[in-house]
Amino acid sequence: MSTNPGVDRATRLRVAADRIRSTAPSFSNQALTSADPETGERWDRGQVLAHVAEILPYWTHQAELVIEKGGNGAAFGRVKTDPDRIAAIERSRGEDTAELLARMDQGLQVVFALLARLDDRQLAETGTHERLGEMTVAEIIDRFLVEHLEEHADQLAERSKA
Numbered sequence: 001m002s003t004n005p006g007v008d009r010a011t012r013l014r015v016a017a018d019r020i021r022s023t024a025p026s027f028s029n030q031a032l033t034s035a036d037p038e039t040g041e042r043w044d045r046g047q048v049l050a051h052v053a054e055i056l057p058y059w060t061h062q063a064e065l066v067i068e069k070g071g072n073g074a075a076f077g078r079v080k081t082d083p084d085r086i087a088a089i090e091r092s093r094g095e096d097t098a099e100l101l102a103r104m105d106q107g108l109q110v111v112f113a114l115l116a117r118l119d120d121r122q123l124a125e126t127g128t129h130e131r132l133g134e135m136t137v138a139e140i141i142d143r144f145l146v147e148h149l150e151e152h153a154d155q156l157a158e159r160s161k162a
Contacts, residue, residue, distance in 0.1 A: 010115050012146050017108055019153035021101055024049060033155045039080055045156070046093035049100035052152050054088045056107025059144040060114050062127075063137050067118075071125030076140070079131050111145055 024045060032042040043051070062076045078085055092100065123138040135143070 009146050010112055013108060013149055016149040016153040020156055023156040024097055027156050047089050048152055048155060050089045050092035053100050053103035055148060057110050060110050063140045066127035066137055067122050067125050073126055073128045073134060076127040077129045
């Protein structure tokens with residue numbers, strides 16, 4: 001096992017979550033994010049927070065599935081048009097901001113637990129995403145958890161300044 005493969009990831013996740021926590025209250029209920037470059041979607045605060053609360057346990061579970069299946073290109077994940085993804089956002093978008101942030105924090109604990117127990121072999125296991133192709137568990141964590149949370153922190157920060 002490496003000394004602690006999740007330290008930088010955990011730090012980046014904490015910083016992104018802190019940014020979300022600090023900017024979400026100043027993001028007006030009527031404001032919308034900038035358009036997503038791929039889909040053109042613009043989200044309100046509730047949609048962003050509902051998505052953030054949902055992605056942390058979802059992608060953690062996907063990384064765990066790849067490991068459980070022994071890698072070998074196991075299929076994992078979803079795309080932005082996935083009906084379950086869209087339904088989860090719509091179902092929770094009207095929840096109280098504090099509740100969504102609490103769910104984000106619970107999701108972070110799930111991610112931190114995963115990071116603490118992964119070793120180099122598990123991080124190197126590979127799965128196959130239908131759009132992005134073959135990815136290691138480390139790449140899944142980096143793209144769909146760390147960078148993804150940072151992107152949503154940027155969205156809220158950008159709009160709360162406007």
